[in-house]
Amino acid sequence: VGGCSQDAAYKHLVGEGEKKTVICIEGNIASGKTTCLDYFAKTTSIEVLTEPVLKWRNVHGHNLLGLMYQxxxxxxxxxQTYIQLTMLDQHTRPMISPVRMMERSIHSAKHIFVENLYRSGRMPEVDYIVLTEWFEWITKNTDVSVDLIVYLQTSPETCYERLKNRCRKEEKIIAMEYLEAIHQLYEEWLIKQTLCKVPSPVLVIQADNDMQKMIEKYEENRDQILTPSK
Ligand code: DCP
Structure with a gap:
């Protein structure tokens, strides 16, 4: 039922077979993905796609993110149906640069957030099955491939502190247990690799430090991030 397939036949091919590179920045809520993306957006000429969270907060006037937390x-x-659509849109958009960096992916939407709703008993099995069938169809018939996952590994406590400080109104309701559950799923998926097949190699960056130290870490890992081995 889980839906983990990734069709290797579909790759970002351009022109005479020139391979393009897709890097996804993954991590818990408030793990610092935006700081990472901002750093690369400012210091390189790569294409950076941020998570379409603004769209999720205003779907023709409906705040879906707020409704979900309530x-x-x-x-x-x-x-999650809408997120899957917006992520599909991002993955399949024509690339305007040889390297694309994305905030999260259709893969984490499914394996982390949908999985968490289902496991915690807040998504009926039939909803989970329908979303899984959509996900499987998408991974089989479209190109949502990824070349590198950069996992910003944080403690749930750090995310909780950052979340409180940034005060996004929909997220006020988020409890420590929720961040712990998302953390455990990320660890299962990307570290233990027991959840399902991981779509690409994973680079783990410990991300509990303050912003200045994190920027230093991005500088240190810059080449490894921007030129993943194919
Ligand atoms: N979200 C969700 N389901 C998904 C993806 C995200 O419910 N499939 C929620 C979690 C957050 C909000 O959307 O409340 C924004 O997600 P992020 O954690 O990805 O974005 P941030 O801005 O928090 O990232 P960061 O603080 O790491 O920069």
Whole structure:
């Protein structure tokens, strides 16, 4: 039921077979993905795609993110269906640069957030199955391939502190247990690799430090991030 396939036949091919590179920045809520993307957006000429969270907060006037946090059992499927669509849109958009960096991916939407709703009993099995069938169809028939996952590994406590400080109104309701559950799933998926097949190699960066130290780490890992071995 899980839906983990990744069709290797589909790759970002341009011109005479020139290979393009897709890097996804992954990590818990408030793990510092935006700082990482900002650093690369400012210091390189690569294409940087941020998560379409603004769209999720305003779908023709409806705040789907807010609805989901208020009542996950009712709105989880609606938000995740929409997120899957917006992520598909991002993955399949024509690339304007040889290197694309994305905030999260269709893969983490499915394996982390949908999985968490299902496992915690807030998504009925039939909703989970329908989303899984969509996901499997997408991975088989479109190019959502990834060349490198950069996992910003944080403690859930760090994310909790950052979340409180940034005060995004929909997220006020988030409890420590939620961040712990998302953390455990990320660890299962990208570290233990027991959740399902990981779509690319993974570079782990410990991300509990302050912003200045994190920027130093991005500088140190810059080449490894921008030129993953194919
Ligand atoms: N979200 C969700 N389901 C997904 C993806 C995200 O419910 N499939 C939620 C979690 C957050 C919000 O959307 O409340 C924004 O997600 P991020 O954690 O990815 O974005 P941040 O801005 O928090 O990232 P960071 O603080 O790491 O820069």
């Amino acid at each position: 009542d996950p059992s009712r709105w989880g499927i609606t938000l």
